[in-house]
Amino acid sequence: MTPAADPAYVAFDGDRCIGSGSLRDVARAGRDALDRHSHASILVFDAQTSAPVDLDFRGSVDDVLARIPPATTPSADEDVVVTPPRGPGRPKLGVVAREITLLPRHWDWLAQQKGGASVAIRKLVDEARRVNEDADRIRLGQEATYRFMSVMAGNRPHYEEAIRALFAADPRRFEKLIAEWPADIRDHAARLAERAFLRQI
Known part of the structure; x- marks a missing residue:
């Protein structure tokens, strides 16, 4: 295939x-x-x-x-489409009502924002996603690579050193340490690690 x-x-x-x-x-x-x-x-x-x-x-x-269900769970990097429950929200726009808990001072601040609390929270989330995009991509790449390597390469030579290189953001050392692993395991681990090393996939 x-x-x-x-x-x-x-x-x-x-x-x-x-x-x-x-x-x-x-x-x-x-x-x-x-x-x-x-x-x-x-x-x-x-x-x-x-x-x-x-x-x-x-x-x-x-x-x-x-036996495979028609709809499967998407990857962490994909946008999740949630089937909204009946009730508050604007389902046709993809807006889903859920509960959050804040302190009174947070509610007071949100009430003063243009557009109200919902608009302000959405803007805050979007801004946080934008600001943390690279850090999130690195973290998710590290986690995915570690998860795969722990299952498929835990008994391979230089495994622990390669894990340290992964979390130290040292791509050259990482590639050198996994070079002797079976080709398919090595290549898949390297592909997963691209996000951890801030390379574009």
């Missing part, structure tokens, strides 16, 4: 990447690998966050695909 440019999921059989793309794509790849080798050890990850994905590979490919 040819990997997608920005795959949502990735599947490994031991040290080898056997598929990437949609959840259905990697499910097919995993089932095919098990058909070839019944003792294959298939691990599926969210390609952006490295969160493990539990798939039931019992039965045929059609059986496996039938």
Whole structure:
């Protein structure tokens, strides 16, 4: 299978990447690998966050695909579309009413802002997202890389040193330390770490 440019999921059989793309794509790849080798050890990850994905590979490919829910949880970097509950809010605009807890002085300040509390809070959140964009990208990249490496490379040479290089934002040392790892593990770890080192993906 040819990997997608920005795959949502990735599947490994031991040290080898056997598929990437949609959840259905990697499910097919995993089932095919098990058909070839019944003792294959298939691990599926969210390609952006490295969160493990539990798939039931019992039965045929059609059986496996039938058990996949039609809507899957998006990656952390994707915008989440929330189905709004009935009640307050403006669902047609994507505005969802939820409860927040603030001190009286916060409510007093919000009440004085142009547009009211909701508008002020949305502006504050947008500004915080803009200001912290790079820091958030680094943190999420570090977390995703660490999560993947801890599962797939915890017993590899220089693992601990590579983790230290990751969190020290030292890409050259990181790349050098993982260079001897199996190619698919090394390449996926390096791709995940691009955000941690502030490189554009």
